[in-house]
Amino acid sequence: MKLFTKHTDYAIRALLELAGSKDEFLSARQIAKQQRIPYQFLRQILQGLIKNKLVISKEGSGGGFRIDKDPDLMSIVDIIVIFQGNIQLSDCMFRKKLCANRSNCVLRKQINRIEKLVNEEFKSVTIGSLLKDLKKQRRRF
């Protein structure tokens, strides 16, 4: 069972890279090389981040991408939602009418509880907090 797709994984790593050099524009090529992300795949992901206004881009030579939101307000949930949709552990909500029997509902109740928990936990992890961890770690080595 996996909760993170490559889209999300790479997006987070790209955002960490961009958050680390806040005011410069980094090209997709540079990020791809640094983070070892397949170049064309990364470009798709960056387009997704642009559409959702987490980064801005500059076209042409010397162009690239720059972060466009406070990294402390950029949570992992936001990124998951962009690439994987809402966190919902079960899809029952979409077919309520088909869920005729109760056994399903007591299960859903529990699932919803855990779902909320996961959401809150992921909300508390932001690009900003990850970057802080990263810097701490670097100081130690």
Add this chain to the structure above:
Amino acid sequence: MKLFTKHTDYAIRALLELAGSKDEFLSARQIAKQQRIPYQFLRQILQGLIKNKLVISKEGSGGGFRIDKDPDLMSIVDIIVIFQGNIQLSDCMFRKKLCANRSNCVLRKQINRIEKLVNEEFKSVTIGSLLKDLKKQRRRF
């Protein structure tokens, strides 16, 4: 994003049905009808539950399935693991050597933390506890 597949969903519902009539053998046909699960699909799922010793079967006419483990010791995690493998939010563990850079590792640390949390939460939800919820609910209506 989904955490439960149909396999898991149906397996839990089938186990609730079986736990509800502990000492009788219920046929796949009966369970399928009660819980509105596609018959052949359910049979595959029941085979999975047999292999993992959650239920036993009796062949031939009048045969079927019976629960073979204390429902209170049968957690949702057990069932998820059977049909979806271990709960691991990211698959990085399988390619540690490829994860050259640290940004990935700080992310993994957080993911592992949340992973443990999810695991514990799902462990606390058992077929037994769900059945209790179900009976409570029935008394109220």
Add this chain to the structure above:
DNA sequence: TATAACTGATACTATAATAGTAGCAGTTAA
């Protein structure tokens, strides 16, 4: 002003996972 280094957008492909369906062989109660 040509060109190299970029982004924007979109179409394409390969593989795996998910959600089933179908059918044959063997077992057992009545």
Add this chain to the structure above:
DNA sequence: TTAACTGCTACTATTATAGTATCAGTTATA
């Protein structure tokens, strides 16, 4: 003997995942 079962396995359709490839347009700069 036969109907109702399970055991086992092969098959299919759809969707998600993880990329690749390419063309059009933009911009710094030599």
